[in-house]
Amino acid sequence: MPRPPQIFAVSPAPRPAETPPTQRSALLGHAISLADVARAKVCFVPTAVGDSQAAIDSLYAVLAGADDAEASHLQLFPQPNVRDVRSFLLSRDLIWVSGGSVVNLLAVWRAHHLDEILRECWEAGVVLGGGSAGSICWHTGGTTDSFSDDLDPVTDALGFLPFSNGVHHDSTYQPRRTTFQALVDAGTLPPGYATDDGTGLHYVGTELVEAVTTVAGADAYRVEPRVETALRARAIY
Numbered sequence: 001m002p003r004p005p006q007i008f009a010v011s012p013a014p015r016p017a018e019t020p021p022t023q024r025s026a027l028l029g030h031a032i033s034l035a036d037v038a039r040a041k042v043c044f045v046p047t048a049v050g051d052s053q054a055a056i057d058s059l060y061a062v063l064a065g066a067d068d069a070e071a072s073h074l075q076l077f078p079q080p081n082v083r084d085v086r087s088f089l090l091s092r093d094l095i096w097v098s099g100g101s102v103v104n105l106l107a108v109w110r111a112h113h114l115d116e117i118l119r120e121c122w123e124a125g126v127v128l129g130g131g132s133a134g135s136i137c138w139h140t141g142g143t144t145d146s147f148s149d150d151l152d153p154v155t156d157a158l159g160f161l162p163f164s165n166g167v168h169h170d171s172t173y174q175p176r177r178t179t180f181q182a183l184v185d186a187g188t189l190p191p192g193y194a195t196d197d198g199t200g201l202h203y204v205g206t207e208l209v210e211a212v213t214t215v216a217g218a219d220a221y222r223v224e225p226r227v228e229t230a231l232r233a234r235a236i237y
Contacts, residue, residue: 002124002125003035003036003125003126003127004125004204004205005122005123005125005160005204005205006034006122006125006127006128006202006203006204007122007127007128007129007138007160007161007201007202007203008027008030008031008034008127008128008129008200008201008202008203009129009130009134009135009136009138009139009161009165009195009200009201009203010027010031010129010130010131010134010135010195010199010200010201011131011132011135011167011168011169011195011196011197011198011199011200012025012027012099012131012132012197012198013025013027013197013198013214013215013218014197021058021061021062022061022062022064023062024062024063024066025062025214026214026236026237027131027198027200027212027214027236028062028096030200030202030212030236031094031096031127031129031200032068032069032094033068034094034127034129034202035093035094035127037093038068039067039068039069039070040068040069040070040093040094041069041070041072041091041092041093041094042059042063042069042070042071042072042092042093042094042096043072043073043074043088043089043092043094043095043096044056044059044071044072044073044074044096044098045073045074045095045096045097045098045130045134046059046073046075046097046098046100047075047076047097047098047100047104047105047108047109048097048098048099048100048101048102048104048105048132048133048134049098049099049100049101050077050100050104051075051076051077055098056073056075059071059073059096060073069094072088072092074088074089076108076112076114080112085112085114085117086117086120089117089118089121089126090117090120090121090124090126092121092126093126093127094126094127094128094129095118095121095126095127095128095129096129096130096134097128097129097130097131097133097134097137098130098131098132098133098134099130099131099132099133099134100132100133101133101144101146102132102133102136102137102142102144102146102154102157103144103146103147103154104146105133105137106137106154106156106157106158109137115158118158118160119158119160122160128160129200131167132167132168133146135165135167135195135201136154136157136165136167137157137158138157138158138160138161138165139157139158139159139160139161139163139164139165139192140155140157140159140161140162140163140164140165140189140190140192141153141154141155141156141157141164141165141189142154142157142164142165142166142167142180142189142192143166143167143176143179143180143183145174149174151174151175151176151179153183153188153189155188155189160206161203161206162190162206163190163191163192163193163208164180164183164184164189164190164191164192164193164223165192165193165194165201166180166192166193166194166195166221166223167194167195168195168196168197169194169195169196169221170196170197170218171197176194177194177228180194180223181223181226181228184223184224184225185225185226187225191222191223191224191225192222192223193208193211193220193221193222193223193231194220194221194223194228195211195220195221196213196215196218196219196220197215197218198213198214198215198218199211199212199213199214199215199218199219199220199233200212200213200220201220210234211231211232211233211234212233212234212235212236213233213234213235213236214235214236214237216235216237218233219231219232219233220233
């Protein structure tokens with residue numbers, strides 16, 4: 001039976017300095033499990049960090065020797081590293097998108113028609129996911145520091161999911177929570193969902209079916225005009 005369309009959108013937790021570079025996050029592990037195959041073909045897409053080689057190397061290190069996953073990547077700078085991007089992505093089980101600049105990500109993806117290809121992948125049952133920019137991109141929009149340390153609205157994300165998305169909702173160095181709420185209150189962004197660091201949203205089709213967290217006390221939230229409702233995310237430590 002083919003997989004339904006699925007998206008797993010997360011706010012990554014900061015990586016403790018003592019964490020081994022090969023240790024996989026529980027959020028990525030959960031995303032891999034959603035593919036529901038013995039050994040998932042995982043494609044890392046680091047467009048939001050300009051196809052950073054360090055980011056690519058990190059993903060390969062984390063999945064090296066994994067029994068349940070096989071790593072690959074798609075880079076678009078200076079040109080795609082695979083000849084047929086559409087066929088390559090449709091052959092994957094999980095497409096995992098890095099954080100970084102969601103504004104730059106959207107511009108580059110549209111220039112390469114990746115927005116159309118990714119929708120086809122989603123509809124075909126390839127699990128889509130990622131953190132921060134890799135979370136916002138699947139929604140209608142959210143808040144971004146792509147332009148500066150100040151937070152600005154991004155309202156032209158891919159819109160596979162008809163909700164706005166707030167990431168790093170519990171940030172102590174940026175007013176993520178208050179800015180996201182204000183933009184929803186004003187109608188600049190539609191109602192949506194937000195995640196604290198270490199928390200993810202699992203959608204099947206366009207329905208949110210579960211929120212999960214790897215951090216004690218962290219949660220996800222439904223955000224509507226003047227109302228924020230905690231979702232009681234399930235712990236997956």
